Amino acid sequence: MSAPAIVGRREFIRVGAAVGGGLLVSLYAPLPGGASEAWAADEKNFPLNAFVRIGTDETVTVIAAHSEMGQGVYTSLPMLLNEELEADWSRIRVESAPVDKVYNHPVFGMQMTGGSTTSPAEWERYRKMGAMARTMLMQAAAKQWNVDVSSCRAEKGVVIHAASGRRATYGSLANAAAQLTPPAEVSLKPAKSFTLIGKPTRRLDTPSKTNGSAQFGLDVSVPGMLTAVVLRPPVFGGKVTKLDATEALKVPGVKAVEQVPSGIAVIAQGFWPAKLGRDKLVVTWDPGPNAGLSTNQMLADFRELAKTPGNIAKKTGDPAGALKSAAKTITAEYDVPYLAHAMMEPLNCVVDLRADSCEIWTGTQFQTVDRASAAKVAGLPPEKVQIHTTLLGGGFGRRANPASDFVVEAVQVAKVAKAPVKVVWTREDDLRGGWYRPMWHDRFEAGLDSSGNPVAWTHTIVGQSIMQGTLFEGMMIKDGVDGTSVEGAADLIYGVPNLQVDLHSPKIGVPVQWWRSVGHSHTGFSVEAFLDEVAHAGGKDPYELRRALLASQPRMLAVLDLAAHKANWGATLAAGVGRGIAAHFSFDSYVAQVIEASVEKGGVARVHRVVCAVDCGQTINPDTVIAQMEGGIIFGLTAALKNEITLKDGKVVQSNFHDYQMLRIYEAPKIEVYIVPSSANPTGVGEPGVPPVAPALVNALFAVTGKRIRRLPIRPSDLA
Amino acid sequence: MTSFFVNGKAVHVDVDPSTPLLWVLRDSLEMTGTKFGCGMALCGACTVHLDGKAIRSCVAPVSRAEGKHVTTIEGLSENLTHPLQKAWIEMDVPQCGYCQSGQIMSAAVLLAENSKPTDQDIDDAMGGNICRCGTYPRIRRAIHRAAELAGQRSAK
Ligand code: FES
Ligand code: FES
Numbered sequence: 073m074s075a076p077a078i079v080g081r082r083e084f085i086r087v088g089a090a091v092g093g094g095l096l097v098s099l100y101a102p103l104p105g106g107a108s109e110a111w112a113a114d115e116k117n118f119p120l121n122a123f124v125r126i127g128t129d130e131t132v133t134v135i136a137a138h139s140e141m142g143q144g145v146y147t148s149l150p151m152l153l154n155e156e157l158e159a160d161w162s163r164i165r166v167e168s169a170p171v172d173k174v175y176n177h178p179v180f181g182m183q184m185t186g187g188s189t190t191s192p193a194e195w196e197r198y199r200k201m202g203a204m205a206r207t208m209l210m211q212a213a214a215k216q217w218n219v220d221v222s223s224c225r226a227e228k229g230v231v232i233h234a235a236s237g238r239r240a241t242y243g244s245l246a247n248a249a250a251q252l253t254p255p256a257e258v259s260l261k262p263a264k265s266f267t268l269i270g271k272p273t274r275r276l277d278t279p280s281k282t283n284g285s286a287q288f289g290l291d292v293s294v295p296g297m298l299t300a301v302v303l304r305p306p307v308f309g310g311k312v313t314k315l316d317a318t319e320a321l322k323v324p325g326v327k328a329v330e331q332v333p334s335g336i337a338v339i340a341q342g343f344w345p346a347k348l349g350r351d352k353l354v355v356t357w358d359p360g361p362n363a364g365l366s367t368n369q370m371l372a373d374f375r376e377l378a379k380t381p382g383n384i385a386k387k388t389g390d391p392a393g394a395l396k397s398a399a400k401t402i403t404a405e406y407d408v409p410y411l412a413h414a415m416m417e418p419l420n421c422v423v424d425l426r427a428d429s430c431e432i433w434t435g436t437q438f439q440t441v442d443r444a445s446a447a448k449v450a451g452l453p454p455e456k457v458q459i460h461t462t463l464l465g466g467g468f469g470r471r472a473n474p475a476s477d478f479v480v481e482a483v484q485v486a487k488v489a490k491a492p493v494k495v496v497w498t499r500e501d502d503l504r505g506g507w508y509r510p511m512w513h514d515r516f517e518a519g520l521d522s523s524g525n526p527v528a529w530t531h532t533i534v535g536q537s538i539m540q541g542t543l544f545e546g547m548m549i550k551d552g553v554d555g556t557s558v559e560g561a562a563d564l565i566y567g568v569p570n571l572q573v574d575l576h577s578p579k580i581g582v583p584v585q586w587w588r589s590v591g592h593s594h595t596g597f598s599v600e601a602f603l604d605e606v607a608h609a610g611g612k613d614p615y616e617l618r619r620a621l622l623a624s625q626p627r628m629l630a631v632l633d634l635a636a637h638k639a640n641w642g643a644t645l646a647a648g649v650g651r652g653i654a655a656h657f658s659f660d661s662y663v664a665q666v667i668e669a670s671v672e673k674g675g676v677a678r679v680h681r682v683v684c685a686v687d688c689g690q691t692i693n694p695d696t697v698i699a700q701m702e703g704g705i706i707f708g709l710t711a712a713l714k715n716e717i718t719l720k721d722g723k724v725v726q727s728n729f730h731d732y733q734m735l736r737i738y739e740a741p742k743i744e745v746y747i748v749p750s751s752a753n754p755t756g757v758g759e760p761g762v763p764p765v766a767p768a769l770v771n772a773l774f775a776v777t778g779k780r781i782r783r784l785p786i787r788p789s790d791l792a
Numbered sequence: 793m794t795s796f797f798v799n800g801k802a803v804h805v806d807v808d809p810s811t812p813l814l815w816v817l818r819d820s821l822e823m824t825g826t827k828f829g830c831g832m833a834l835c836g837a838c839t840v841h842l843d844g845k846a847i848r849s850c851v852a853p854v855s856r857a858e859g860k861h862v863t864t865i866e867g868l869s870e871n872l873t874h875p876l877q878k879a880w881i882e883m884d885v886p887q888c889g890y891c892q893s894g895q896i897m898s899a900a901v902l903l904a905e906n907s908k909p910t911d912q913d914i915d916d917a918m919g920g921n922i923c924r925c926g927t928y929p930r931i932r933r934a935i936h937r938a939a940e941l942a943g944q945r946s947a948k
Contacts, residue, residue, distance in 0.1 A: 141888055142887030274884055278881050284824070287824070342819035343815050344812065416829055416835070416922065705926065736919050738916070
């Protein structure tokens, strides 16, 4: 990292003058098939979409190619850019990017936010952009003063020529800089010179989130806008057979009731009349092929299926032979339910559809896909569709929908509304709307040698594929194995010589989707809980066994040791309190957690303390890393203690926060987060805090009760 | 016609009196700082003050506000100077931020009634406000800090 990086030969830099004055800088990442070169040839013919805009009024606007959903990118992206730009931090503003290929994710090749990848993916691009802008501003100053650029320096938005005492602000140089030819290469600071990166930095979006001015999708209003709610089928894939809208249309404020492919839209002047109108619809549904779906039945089916061989995801050594010759074998089965994302801001989307244009306002994680899907429905070329990305009131994966469900539906409604329209989902719509984290079943068998070390490990996984039928299918499904179904299992970080992981991917009519930590949300739980069982079966301390199995994983070992040390692993606890440990590698980051928990009267698990250690490479904003671990832990505890989506007769049972409960402040434990200092490239932070939570908790509950919990959520009846 | 005060200003709205105050604020008055999260008094995102008491505006018919004073997040201070806003910024409490209007409005009533709340007091007063992003540890710290800041202010 200390070696200076340069703008690569195949990256394509553009600079330009902003409308109304100022400097724009943009960088096109190299693309397969020479697309960048084609754009370069076409340079004059497309408008410049910049990453940074330096105004003559000294404002510096950083254009965020990724969505802000709480994870802090509207601060970390400017930090990256300004590490090199050296503008006055108090002058930095952030804007969300329009949809354009220049803002495509450097790895995924589309504009999106997900997979805990913003920091790793933008680690170089935003710094290069800052370096490029600073270099040009300095060159403009040097030219103006007729001095060598190397005799100038930049500091807090000012170029300084120390020898002559001359100074010029970035704003005053922006127009001149825009006329220069960009340099062929720029060098980036070595890590030891960082002044922003790695320093706890206040978030730029916090003030607007404490006075009501932050604008989320639900807050958008455009002239002449109507509001719609949609009644969707009670069973996934159901169809309307009879609709009586007479009473609905009598509700004052209701303008129209229209069928759309996803259901029945009630279009009104504002949310409340729309909702009242919807309550008055009389509908007969054909439930379709999913009428019989029941999660109880699925649970039984999954358990049977797991006893048969699935598609091999990983095989090393001779697992069957090693199991046969093992001194001791143990087996266990784990189950986790469907889960809803339940972002605090329910889904919504504003669409203004005209004959030759479509303008969309929404909080999305998936701009490129949404634009393409919206264009198709609108019957327009994608360039005619514009998406304004607002702040997201939580995402957790749900707002990166492979079918663009909430955007496509809103365009459908706009078509029949014949006016700009905002489609609003209620909490009930959200929880019953599908696109869940899949239900999973994990079956293990381990063989131990005579000294209690695991020598064989087989793991059979049953659950729906998330990637099947999406545009990632080709990339993610190999030999019948969806990589996200087995992540965290097939790449088991512990050294077990004979390993087999196989997979069944039953097809079920419940739409499923990535949910904060994706496959790791079940493998983290099952692998780490089963490893605890293995440790006890072999008469070993669960922390010590992990240490032994991590001999060739120094970063994970260091994280595990740090968590154990800070938690005083081995020290006596108050009576009735147990301690559990878990570690998990995901999104290229290493996280270990130690949880202290007890059981209250009636079997209610109480979590007292969570100690978390993380190695996510070089941190950008360490305070954000801490916040994401805290948030991930609360998210993980909510899933472990509270949540399940169940289906009966094809219908989702849960509907709002009374039966799909969230952890409350009085249930939130004390959380301590420790970051392992690292100079490795940044890795994921938004998701890796989640997977170790549930196993650390069930392991702690075992320590105090002797009861193994193998099914989430943890029920009082498991512990009473 | 329902008439009441929002952040000190008289407003008159011509809506069905059973319409929840939340939707009158958001849709009729275009004050979107108050949020919708559940519509069933379960999450606290819609918390506002009615004559100084915290209420869930999603289940409060606007008729309840007749002649009364409603305070929303927009009216907490003119320029981010309320101790809670200062503490929230100092501790960087929000993540997505969507629940925070409601959190702050609940905390404001707590502080008005109890200038030095304990952790237990905070848990009791804030239990109705969900934060899906999990900012609870920071909310606790920030309320303590706001109490400190408010104390300094009144000592001056
Ligand atoms: S929206 Fe009112 S309590 Fe949830
Ligand atoms: S900050 Fe996102 S819900 Fe609280």
